[in-house]
Amino acid sequence: MVFFRKKKDMPNGLWVRCDGCKGVVYKKTVEERMFVCPDCNHHFRIFSKDRLNFLLDENSFEEFWENMVPCDPLHFKDRITYPERVAAEQKKTGLKEAAIVGQGKIEGKPVMVGITDPSFIMGSMGAVVGEKIARIAEKATELRLPLIIISGSGGGARMQEGVFSLMQMAKTSAAIGRFQDAGGLYISVLTDPSLGGVMASFASLADVTIAEPRALIGFAGPRVIQETIRRSLPKGFQTAEFLLEHGFLDRIVHRQDMRKEISKLLDYLQNKK
Amino acid sequence: MVEKSVAELENLVLEVEHQIKDVEGACQKDGVDRSVELKVLRERYEALHEKLRSRLTPYDIVKLARHPLRPLTADYISMIIEDFVELHGDRHFGDDKAIICGLGSIGQERFLFIGQQKGKSTKERIACNFGMPNPEGYRKALQKMMLAEKFGLPIVTLIDTPGANPDIGAEERGQACAIAENIYKMCRLKTPIVNIVIGEGGSGGALGIGIGDKFAILEFAYYSVISPEGCAAILWKNGENASEAASALQLTARDLLRFGVADEILPEPLGAAHKNPRAMADSIKAYIVRCLKELKGIPIEDLLESRYNRYKRTGKYLELG
Ligand SMILES: [Zn+2]
Numbered sequence: 226m227v228f229f230r231k232k233k234d235m236p237n238g239l240w241v242r243c244d245g246c247k248g249v250v251y252k253k254t255v256e257e258r259m260f261v262c263p264d265c266n267h268h269f270r271i272f273s274k275d276r277l278n279f280l281l282d283e284n285s286f287e288e289f290w291e292n293m294v295p296c297d298p299l300h301f302k303d304r305i306t307y308p309e310r311v312a313a314e315q316k317k318t319g320l321k322e323a324a325i326v327g328q329g330k331i332e333g334k335p336v337m338v339g340i341t342d343p344s345f346i347m348g349s350m351g352a353v354v355g356e357k358i359a360r361i362a363e364k365a366t367e368l369r370l371p372l373i374i375i376s377g378s379g380g381g382a383r384m385q386e387g388v389f390s391l392m393q394m395a396k397t398s399a400a401i402g403r404f405q406d407a408g409g410l411y412i413s414v415l416t417d418p419s420l421g422g423v424m425a426s427f428a429s430l431a432d433v434t435i436a437e438p439r440a441l442i443g444f445a446g447p448r449v450i451q452e453t454i455r456r457s458l459p460k461g462f463q464t465a466e467f468l469l470e471h472g473f474l475d476r477i478v479h480r481q482d483m484r485k486e487i488s489k490l491l492d493y494l495q496n497k498k
Numbered sequence: 499m500v501e502k503s504v505a506e507l508e509n510l511v512l513e514v515e516h517q518i519k520d521v522e523g524a525c526q527k528d529g530v531d532r533s534v535e536l537k538v539l540r541e542r543y544e545a546l547h548e549k550l551r552s553r554l555t556p557y558d559i560v561k562l563a564r565h566p567l568r569p570l571t572a573d574y575i576s577m578i579i580e581d582f583v584e585l586h587g588d589r590h591f592g593d594d595k596a597i598i599c600g601l602g603s604i605g606q607e608r609f610l611f612i613g614q615q616k617g618k619s620t621k622e623r624i625a626c627n628f629g630m631p632n633p634e635g636y637r638k639a640l641q642k643m644m645l646a647e648k649f650g651l652p653i654v655t656l657i658d659t660p661g662a663n664p665d666i667g668a669e670e671r672g673q674a675c676a677i678a679e680n681i682y683k684m685c686r687l688k689t690p691i692v693n694i695v696i697g698e699g700g701s702g703g704a705l706g707i708g709i710g711d712k713f714a715i716l717e718f719a720y721y722s723v724i725s726p727e728g729c730a731a732i733l734w735k736n737g738e739n740a741s742e743a744a745s746a747l748q749l750t751a752r753d754l755l756r757f758g759v760a761d762e763i764l765p766e767p768l769g770a771a772h773k774n775p776r777a778m779a780d781s782i783k784a785y786i787v788r789c790l791k792e793l794k795g796i797p798i799e800d801l802l803e804s805r806y807n808r809y810k811r812t813g814k815y816l817e818l819g
Contacts, residue, residue: 296814298757299748303733352813359810382701382723384733387747388759391701391723392812395709398678399685399806406686421674422723425662425702429678444674444702445664449728453664463669473672 243267245439259480268437268480270417272318273325273342276375280484281329281338288327290360295322295353299387307385310346318345323378324354326361328370332488337365340375343418347380350422354383355393358427359400362411366403371410371491376428379446381421394426401430410494412487415442415465415474433490435476436465437483504558507550511769514543547768554718557744559751560726562718563697564660567772569779571598571613571656574696577779578786579611580604585642591671594635595626596659597707599642601651604783607790610646612639612707613656616697629698630663633676636706640680643687652690652790655707660725662703677706684709685809690793690801692786694764695719696771699749711805712789713759715751716778717766721759722749759812 241252245267255262259279260269277286294311301307315321323345329338339361341348350358358374365372382390404411413431415424417440425444436442443463451458461467468474478486502510518539521532554562562568575582579602586593595615602611616629639655646653662673684691684707691710699708699721715721724732726744731737754760764781767774793801 290817292818294816294818296816298814299746301746303743303746352815355813356815384724384729384747386813387723388721388749388754388757389813391705391721392759392809394678394702394705395681395685395809396812398681399809402682402686403806422702424674425677425706426681427678429675430682443669444662444677445669450664450666450669454666458666462666471670471672473675 244269261480266438266479268417268439270343270377272344273320273340273375273377276340276416277325277329277338279480280373280375280487281331282333285330286327286338287329288325289364290326290357291321293322293353293357295351295383295386297385298352298389299385301385301387303385310385314345318342320345322353322357323348323350324357326357328364331373331484331491334488334491335370336491337361337368337370337372338374339372341378341423343377343379343416346383346385348376348378348423349380349383349390350378350393350397350426351383351386351390352393355390355396358393358397362397362400362404362427365409366407369407369409371412371494372404373412373414373487374427374431375414375416376419376423377416378423378428379418379420381423381425390422394422397427398430401427405430405432410491412490414483414487415440417441420444420446432494433475434473435478435483435486436468436474437480438465438477440465442468502549504550504553507546507553511543511546511550514539514546518543544768555741555745556720556748556750557726557741559718560698560720560744560749562770563720565770565772568697569771569775570618571615571658571696573775574656574779574782575600575602575611575613577776578604578783582611585645586638587641588634588637589641590637591634592632594632594638596629596631596663597635597639599638604787607652607787609652609654609786609790610642611654611656612642613696614659614704614707616658627663629659630661631659631703631706632663632668633671633673636662636676636680639707640683643684647687647689650689652692652793653687653710654692654786654790655694655710657693657695657699657704657708657721658697658719659700659703660698661700662706677702680706681709685805686802688798688802690790690796691805692789692793694782694785695721695760696782700725709805709809711793711801711808712761714762714764714785715754715760716764716771716782717751718770719751720744720749721754722747757812 243262246265326339415436582602584600617623617626692712693710695715726740730739730743751763767777771778
């Protein structure tokens with residue numbers, strides 16, 4: 226599955242419009258290229274399960290704590306209640322929450338993996354995401370395995386869980402801290418979009434940080450910045466390329482090379498403790 | 499009986515306040531004993547305040563936390579800290595005036611002090627960027643915290659920010675990275691840390707100096723994952739619903755105490771901190787001394803373990819089947 230736009234002028238869903246070059250491209254070609262536009266290399270947003278398939282060895286993934294679901298500690302209600310929102314998002318995405326964590330292999334090498342999915346309430350971090358990320362870091366510490374976390378979050382913190390979601394930034398950062406103390410290798414992979422509380426916590430605390438081309442990455446969202454400074458933002462602002470230029474990324478890696486590149490990093494950076 | 503509105507109550511409070519002043523003035527003039535009359539007036543004054551306090555909505559509290567006369571970090575420094583030695587600069591980029599750092603003492607207790615500063619005059623506010631720190635502010639704080647750790651000084655932080663600065667320069671210099679780094683390092687810093695929210699506790703911008711072993715919040719301060727206005731704009735698609743959003747977010751001192759996020763509420767003087775800054779400062783001072791004395795006695799490994807668990811246990815979730 227992929228976030229292809231529904232367009233009346235694209236019968237049978239054979240064609241999709243590319244957000245990068247605005248061109249119309251053959252859907253099957255895009256899919257074969259891991260949802261990357263053959264014309265402009267635009268990386269389409271994809272679901273976390275597809276990402277895991279692309280990254281990990283076939284059938285190597287074992288999910289942990291898959292039945293963890295959010296509570297409603299604030300009895301939060303905006304236009305709809307939080308439980309209603311969660312139920313709608315679960316139905317829409319087929320996910321129970323925004324994060325999936327577990328163990329898998331990359332070219333035969335065992336790794337701990339976490340991923341957040343921007344299609345589930347903007348990939349925002351509530352108690353479930355925070356707890357899963359913290360637990361996978363703790364498990365990686367215990368089993369002395371490398372940790373790879375793929376972030377995708379347009380929302381940062383989960384507003385509907387109020388201050389509890391803010392505390393997840395502390396929880397995940399503290400767990401990464403212990404993992405780092407034990408000498409583990411942590412690779413953070415930033416995908417479009419990675420913003421807010423996720424970026425201001427675990428996603429920014431890796432030994433090696435890589436991003437997909439053109440991914441939107443930052444602390445404040447571009448809309449908030451634009452409203453604050455009341456002028457238009459420079460071209461390419463907050464893209465992966467912008468972050469690389471300013472020294473906050475180690476590498477930008479094409480989706481089709483991701484598995485190979487991470488495998489290479491795993492070979493180079495082995496824990497000798 | 500019809501309940502009086504907040505505005506009516508406020509007018510009554512002012513009225514009684516004037517009556518008290520008049521009676522006091524009269525006493526000074528003619529020396530007549532009016533203590534009974536004064537006692538009655540003062541009781542009435544306190545009762546009205548209590549009533550007013552119970553009628554405040556969460557959004558009223560947010561507005562009190564942002565009150566233009568509310569005492570700021572710099573005011574508390576001058577009222578609380580003896581022998582303050584300010585330390586500037588992040589050693590990389592600049593000196594962010596939205597975060598003040600320095601060494602200070604209260605009696606026998608010596609510590610590193612860090613506080614977010616909003617500024618009072620227009621000129622000050624602009625210099626402090628309205629209390630919205632840049633990455634260099636967080637990095638300055640971290641550099642001083644490492645110094646404190648090295649020399650065995652505990653750390654006290656005062657939180658008062660609408661949020662970290664959302665602008666182009668801040669993004670270019672890695673706002674997210676700077677905040678993440680502070681949270682990560684503060685979780686492991688081998689020295690006691692006390693956090694006190696004195697006004698606005700704005701999201702990640704607050705958390706960037708808000709990790710510690712003790713957490714207190716002033717009675718009319720707030721601490722939230724997002725501003726009520728921001729939340730309303732996203733979830734209600736309308737900034738006008740800020741009051742509703744403030745209620746939904748449960749961001750008041752009482753909520754935080756109930757959630758176990760805050761350990762203590764520091765009660766504010768009648769009419770909030772700006773009515774009697776000195777009394778507020780004394781209460782903050784007493785809290786700092788009490789915490790530092792208590793934390794000093796705890797072995798550092800135990801302290802770090804309980805700091806870790808403080809955050810590990812927050813947040814509710816269900817595990818099905
Ligand atoms: Zn394209």
